[in-house]
Amino acid sequence: APSIHHAPVTRFAPAPTGLLHLGHLVNAVYVWGLARRHNGRVLLRIEDHDRGRSRDHFESAILDDLEWLGLEPDEPPIEALRHGPSPYRQSDRASRYAEVIAGLRHRGLVYPCRCSRRDIADTAVAARGAETRYPGTCRDHRPDPDEAVGSRVIMEPGEETFIDVLLGTQRQDPARQCGDVLVRDRLGQWTYQIAVTIDDWDQGIDLVIRGEDLLSSTGRQIRLARLIGRPDPPTFLHHPLVLKPSGEKLSKANRDTGLAELRQAGVSPETLLGEAAFRGGLLEEARPLEVEELPGLFG
Incomplete structure (x- = not known):
């Protein structure tokens, strides 16, 4: 490690x-x-x-x-x-998040999503103990302009490999784990995944220390960071809870x-x-x- x-x-x-x-x-x-x-x-x-x-x-x-x-x-x-x-x-950084997502949308990497959590739970076959993967319902089916929609960033298949300071080599494929990542919900709120990724980059965070419960978020955050232009991901350390x-x-x-x-x-x-x-x-x-x-x- x-x-x-x-x-x-x-x-x-x-x-x-x-x-x-x-x-x-x-x-x-x-x-x-x-x-x-x-x-x-x-x-x-x-x-x-x-x-x-x-x-x-x-x-x-x-x-x-x-x-x-x-x-x-x-x-x-x-x-x-x-x-x-x-x-x-x-909550004081909404305009910054909007600016970053506008850049991704311009590159065709973001699409509107009208699905609720319940819709996803109903269509997804959740493996026991595994997280519910978004099946991509709205990727090709664009919602009506009047609907309340969230925004998702496309996760193409492929592994992200990183070395955790305590846990050693980790491999995660966000497309298989969670599917396309929700970055803004249907109420217009920014989500944890995109907010921390942008914050960590803007604030020069190069060591992320957090509990093991967040280990599964790391691959998708590394992927999001690369998509928004961060060349080197931070070092990660996930400690016992x-x-x-x-x-x-x-x-x-x-x-x-x-x-x-x-x-x-x-x-x-x-x-x-x-x-x-x-x-x-x-x-x-x-x-x-x-x-x-x-x-x-x-x-």
């Missing part, structure tokens, strides 16, 4: 659709720890592309939690996100307990950082951990 290059630029990118919990904190420990270990930078990005579920009060709570934990991003300053629009907030049982002190806290709630219950930042490092497989047993100790978890 590749080692992490010197001075990487990575990101912590929560969605303000709920409070931060221990699962997010495991990711933060990897992000800040590895970035500091390799003299890199951490960007904070608010992934609020899902306008239906994102809430301003969740964004505020996320910023409060990070300040309390002592996890300061290199960019942007947390205060800047509190005051007005930011290029690090997805929170699976370990908790230490005594936090036995009441399941994976979904908000950090804010634990903070109000009197749990210290150091206890939470240690718990996250333990659950992420970075400590043999849970013990309090200072922010300054995070780089040392990585050799």
Whole structure:
């Protein structure tokens, strides 16, 4: 597996659709720890592309939690996100996404799609445990101009191969996995896949650190990145999810307990950082951990 290059630029990118919990904190420990270990930078990005579920009060709570934990991003300053629009907030970047997709449409790589999730579920034979593949219904059948339509980017058959820092060589064929990728839904909202791909390129992200649950998205994001003109994909590291049982002190806290709630219950930042490092497989047993100790978890 590749080692992490010197001075990487990575990101912590929560969605303000709920409070931060221990699962997010495991990711933060990897992000800040590895970035500091390799003299890199951490960007904070608010992934609020899902306008239906994102809430301003969740964004505020996320910023409060990070300040309390002592996890300061290199960019942007947390205060800047509190005051007005930011290029690090997805809902403030709609015009940029539209510009990129217009370029793909001009090249004949995007088509309108009227299918709902239900339509796709009804036509697709989903293999057990596998994701539902879009069968290409609208690729050749263009919807009426008056219909509410989303947009899809064509995925031609072919494998994307990448080497994950922890998991080694991975091969994914987006055309077989998911079919043509939805980049804008029927409500006009930009989707996760295209928003993060454009953001990572524009923001110079060359190391993506995230949970194993997002491994299956990587091939299609590498493909999308190439289609929009990014020559070299970032390095990817997918870490284990929170699976370990908790230490005594936090036995009441399941994976979904908000950090804010634990903070109000009197749990210290150091206890939470240690718990996250333990659950992420970075400590043999849970013990309090200072922010300054995070780089040392990585050799």
